[in-house]
Amino acid sequence: MAGILNIGTSALLSFQRSLTTTGHNIANSDTEGYSRQRVNLATQPPQLTGVGYLGSGVKVVEIQRMYDDFIATQLRSAQTTASEMENYFSHASRVDNILADPNIGLDPAIQDFFDAMQVMADDPASISSRQVLLSEGGAMVNRYHDLYRQFTDMNHQLNQEMSDLSTEITGLAQSIARVNQGIIEATGAAGGGTPNDLLDQREVLLSDLSKLINISVVPQDNGAWNVFIGKGQALVMGGTNATLTSVNSSSDLSQRDIAFTNVSGTQVVTDQLSGGELSGLINFREQVLKPAMNQLGLVAIGMTDRINAQHQQGLDLDGSFGGQFFASHSVSVLDNTNNASAAVVTATFVDTGNLTASDYELRATTTANQFTMTRLSDGQVTTINTGGTYPYTTAEIDGISVSISAAATAGDRYLIQPTRYAANNLTMSITDPRKIAAAGPIRAVHSTNSGGGPNQGTGDISQPDYSNTTNLPLAGPATITLQWGATAHLGGPGFTVTGGPGGTIAYDPATQSNGATFNFAAYGGMSFTMTGTPAAGDRFVIENNSGGVGDNRNALKLADLQSADTMLGQTGGGLETATFQEAYSQLVSDVGSKTHQAEVNFNATDGLRERHQNSLLSISGVNLDEEAANLIKYQQAYQAAAQVISVAGTLFDTLIGAVRR
Template identity: 35%
Template sequence: MSVLSTGTSALLAFQRALATTSHNVANINTPGYSRQKVDFATASPQNLGYGDIGNGTRITDVRRVADQLAISRLLDSSGELARLKQLSTLADRVDSLFSDTATNVSGVWSNFFDTVSGLSSNASGTADRQNVLDNAGTLASRFKQLNESLNTLNGEVNNGLIAGASEVNRLAAEIAQLNGAIGSNANTAAPDLLDRRDQLVANLIGYTGGTAVIQDGGFMNVYTAGGQAVVVGTTASKVTTVTDPYQPERLQLAMETQGQKITLDPKSLGGQIGGLLEFRDSVLTPTQAELGKLAVGLASNFNDTHHQGVDLYGNMGGDFFNYGSPRVTGNTGNTGTASFSASFGDLSRLDGQNIVLKFDGGAWQATRADTGAAVPMTGTGTAADPLVLNGVEMVMSGTPAQNDRFLLQPTAGVAGTLSVAITDTSRIAAAAPVKAAASLGNTGTGKVSGVAVSDYTNTNLRNPAAIVFTSATEYTLDGAGPFTYTAGQTISANGWSFVLDGAPKVGDSFTISPTPAGSSDNTNALLLAKVEDAKTFNAGTVTLNGALGGLTTLVGSAARAADYSLQAQQVITDQAQASRDSVSGVNLDEEAADMLRLQQAYQAASQLISTADTMFQTILGAVSR
């Protein structure tokens, strides 16, 4: 009986060990699976008076081979990898928009200014004028297309947050349920349940980032990168999306707690959701602001120069481009009646950064929306004394209440409002508003050059004027004077100016007269062609062309930085995965060796049972005689 009992215990133990080995082999490709191992121990011996006789073997545990430190390291790395993958993927899409010749601004920008230069060669040519309008329309459409593409990406971020919140809730609920099934002692839990929980936690951290902590007793708690509890024991938190208090078109993530929704700081989230929010804040928003800033600079400078010329009808030029104004939106929690209207002021100080205005009861305070740094501001907000900050002027109406807040978006979305203001080619103001000429009877060597408009709003700009030199150092203007003259000085009046080359003599006269309708003069067309080189931004140190190049560089740098970080994190994650697999991964060679060894042991145990049977038969045969 002892031989039979010993053989039976061995047979059952080896059979279960073989089943575990086959389970390992079957799950070699199962994500998150940890190799399982059977622990053997001798069965309790039997005392027969003369000594203890062994009773075979027994299985004490079927456990998974796992290193919790390696698993935790892999979880942390996986969350960061998911964040960088999301950030890099979306940043690459923006980079493609601004680098691909089929979608970028640079190509159509160059084409437009090339046609303006062409107009300066044939200022009255109908075809050249039509080319300018056609290419201006193409340029405006490209700004709109890019702005719309960026809006579409914002919509994708919103959809990603909605889908992510739903998945986080599902995973958190299942993890909490598994915590309950595993119970307070993970040492006695089924290995497959522990693996399932680890895999769900890895998926959850892939969405939110953060860490998982084993609670005393075996429960696993999950926290976001910012420390917010998502799962604690058998309780799962619920996340949802809420609209931004300033920008309803943008969603934010919030946690529902005791019937209230607490908005989560984007910086406290990692994983895919953190990558979505970081992309929106660090890539999408700055890009859209810089694109709008470029559109404002182009339209404003081109309009200003266009105003200084006259068209083929003989009228002063009007706006060539239409474009929008800065956007100011109130916080949904405001209790006052205040509202703002905003306009662009000094473009050299224009900054696309979003600004938060807060009323403290006595005055307005301005801070950057992204960093919270204070922003200098002047004015009181009245029409006579508007609030002025970063190149934007704001006029308030209504009455603010304590702690009322407003968000100023100086240039976001302005690119989508750009359009061509004229359709008639004859309305292009290519000629100078006035022309200067020397009298044919002049005896001096003075020649007119550098005729320019200094103030196109002057009501007397186009009035005829006569300059007569009463001596080599004095002149009269329409009989007024005399005025002192020195060689090379600028003569100016009524919003125009010019310079004389050479030396005028007594009696020499020069006339200023309005440019007539139908003039082929190209003076203003030449100025329009140079608008792209106007030093517009950063206190007059950056040209429009420079700003265009800076925009492309901004997007490209963000995409490259995200890609470099992703590559580095991929290496770290691969190392963490290898470390985990070196402990928990299934090795087919090892499993094959175990299977052969167990198979031989199983056969030997079977032989023991066969031997016991033979012994029984021998005894039975002896007794029967």
Template identity: 30%
Template sequence: MADILSNSVSGLLAVQRALTTTGHNVSNANTEGYSRQRVSMSAQVPQFMGNGYIGTGTKVDSITRSFDQFVESQLRDATSDSSRLSYIENFASQVTGVLGDTETGIAASTDAFFNAAGDVASNPTDITSRQAFLNQAGALADHFNRVDAQLAQLDQGIGQQAEAISREINTFANEVADLNDKITTAYAQDPNALPNDLLDRRDKLITDIAERINVRVVDDGAGSLNLAVGTGQPLVTANMASQLTTTNAPGGLQVSIDGQSITHRVTGGDLGGMIEAQETLIQPLRSELGRTAMVVAQEVNAIQKDGFDLNGDPGKALFNVGQGDPNNDLMGGSVIASPGNEGAAGADVAITDATLLESGRYVARFDGSVWKITKEDGSGASTTVDPTSTSVTTDIPGMSIDFDSAGAKTGDRLFIDAGLGVAGRITTTDLGPAEVAAAGSVVDSNGDSVSAGSRDNTNIQKITEMGNQGVVGQSTSDFGASADPDALDGETIAGSLSSAVSQAGSVARTAELQGESARAALDNLEARKQSVSGVNLDEEAAKLLQYQQQYQALARSISIAGELFQSVLNAVR
């Protein structure tokens, strides 16, 4: 109806909605994830009065939130990437702390061990020097044990954190599914009148999930947002949420949704950082430490057994790496079946020459007829084993692999790592100072090898010289005792360990640099979102004043309408 009273009442109701919404904005100015809301008004349909159209007041079309879906999508991706890099950066700093520096780290322990061997060489009959050499051997083994145990503990911590994060993701996913249901119901009633606060809450939950794992978000057009990890298994579909689980298996962290593995699709968030930390730090470092420990044990034991002790008796092994009798071969490598294997395939690994072992682990894949062995990182040539003709291959440097293919299924994978965990098992044997085999051998009148004498140092000198020889990761096997030490083309013991420490430092530095860039991008996107969705208290205060004045004017209009009506009544009395 086109009259002053109805027009003023419609305006009063509209302004009342605007005041309420503005107050809601001010109340949530510091609420994380809140998007500023605004009231959209329009003039009502005018009424034709014979000589023209008269306005009938105003109406509230909608209460919408200031929101940019494109910025929100970018923000989710940036949050995922920043969380991944932050985790790796923090984890790498813990790892470098475990490994120590050049003065206190494990490389320093190897230097101390070889220096102690040099002290024995300088005075072969000195019991004190011999005992110090044994003490340094024990300290080196203890350092290997301690570092490997601490790395294993960090790895165990990843598993515990991953379990807690998976529970959080499931909680968030269930709430997203519940909100999908409520928002879809509201959408069906009126697509232009959606519950803004529920939309904000859902977007905040999805960002919280993205902080923990990378997700892809798809709008179904009916009010629901469906979530999937990468391009794979759905996490939330409409009002149904799947269950995400994590398992810290021997081969690394495994992530699955409703039993379906999605580990290879997890590339962001805290979980992505955990998987990357295991792959680039924990597993390679433990493997490298184990490989170096085996070289130390193998080469020092060989030199010891080649010499004679202070009593003229043949030398005994100094180190044991867990195979029982230290005079026997080194222990076998680690073989881990992939959690996704359908069969019961297995393998036994024997170390034939620790100095030939290459860094990194291997993956053996069964294609239904043969095993194909490759480096996990894709480098180097592949080796094929046909179980119908032979189960054993010696084509992998430094090891012999014997496959048990009886229960193998197509697609089964075995991870083969020669050094994983060995550093945690190396120990010294129970030798006395007199049993250090410092002396070399000579041939007596009977043609037998006997001690060259208690003052001879030719054998212990070999251990001293070994500290400067490239015995880790050689390309060929038998240089022999008389070969030129310069022909050894691997790394030194200390060099190999220093390379491992440097690798951890490099990962930490790379994550730090990339993390700074990711945080800068995240901060920029946060600022962009705030410019669109954030509540500006000055602006809201100005609106409150505007609406207050409008409200007062409309109230005065209503009052005038009442006075005019009263005048009409008085005129007809």
């Protein structure tokens, strides 16, 4: 009787636990991260009798958590990549939308500015057309400022997001450490089994952490899981955790870095982190935001330099040479806060046509008086050896020259940013429309023949071209006179030159009447063309363009800058040249390409994440239909076990009654 009763009791208790577990599954069917549990049963050890082994009932072996560690690891990895791509894509899309929007982008403003320049060239004496040009120039400057402000606002927001993510990662690490400690205690307790709900809680925390940063997990014998990030930094070790914080970058205070702190101290690990939302932010900053700010500044510097150089070659309405149209720019050099020496590094522009949209790092090496200058966009390194002579100035490197005041301590670093702030620093230097230099500085006129009357031949001289202001305006006498003579040049036909370079120049109408070009390079890079057949004594005069208010030659040169290939067309420093608008369009297309690629990558990785998630849910997820069927099955089994106990009781009562009789 005792055997039947024990069998019934063991079954009753086992199916009671099965019913409880099934109810637990149903109750947590909508709980995030919950893994379905199952009661595993096994037979009790049989008892040996005279007729053989007799079964003694059932027992609960374990409450098994339905979980696949391999698929969960794959899911965390896919989640890390998908979150990184999503965050990168969402931020890059903002930059892409700004640059492509005609109401915000720079291209329409550049076009309006040069359109106004062309209108002014058509009527250079008009004050109103000059005022329109100044207005369009101011509007273009404001557009540069607006774009720069948008970029800096994104940078400030990015810094805040990096700080928030660091705090969130640290909080998750603390929670994982606490759960680890709970698992250790539960597993080590007397008769302790597997704390399934704590394991689920830890898995949810790991999943949330993998969205923020790439992690690797190492299980321990005591049930804890150690969590590592970056290049082996231990974020969680058993029941203890390290912390992540956002700190000012030592090389650029406008940027934030990620610092890792544990019992050994604090180190900056920004360059060592990968994956997750945090890496998405860092990659966006390095691959999209900073290059966009630099490329925008490159266009601003190119326009400033070319327009100023040309404007200063012309004459304004008061007959004076033009000044700067835009304020000039300077190269930003930032000392690293960890530098040990007092050496000062400065940089200047040498040839802005060779500038690239890259930052540079100047670093003192362990070799005495040796520095390396690394172009950060592609890692190209230039070695600089000062020879111990200070102050030392380098030759041109990508359009700039670097000066070093004194020897530096090995490891000292300097961040050189030639174009970063140029868009924000762009300002108009002209406010008076009369100061716009539209006229050429010199002009050619027909003079009187040496006989006193007008020139007699068919000779003609073009208006002189110019390329600089050397020896201009012409001085004492302020003319260059070319007088025709049949034997003026070595006994042959040509001109006698009075003023300027003096001497004679050969010109043979018999072979050159269709046009011959002459150069007086020492006078503003001057060149002019002579055509036709002059008569004896005919004279041509090149003079200062005094009172040339209707002259538009310099205005036309300014307008032609729009289509001139004066800038490098590759951000990394190639040889292809580009116009201002093409350099800006390259920025737009580069950001657009990176944004599109990020979208493609996100869609692909998100699809992979979803597949892994579905695979894990097929194992760990609660199926209510299945649980409902189990509920009925275990209920019937429980009732049957109760019936066994009831039968055992009836048999026992019958036996007792028989004995009493």
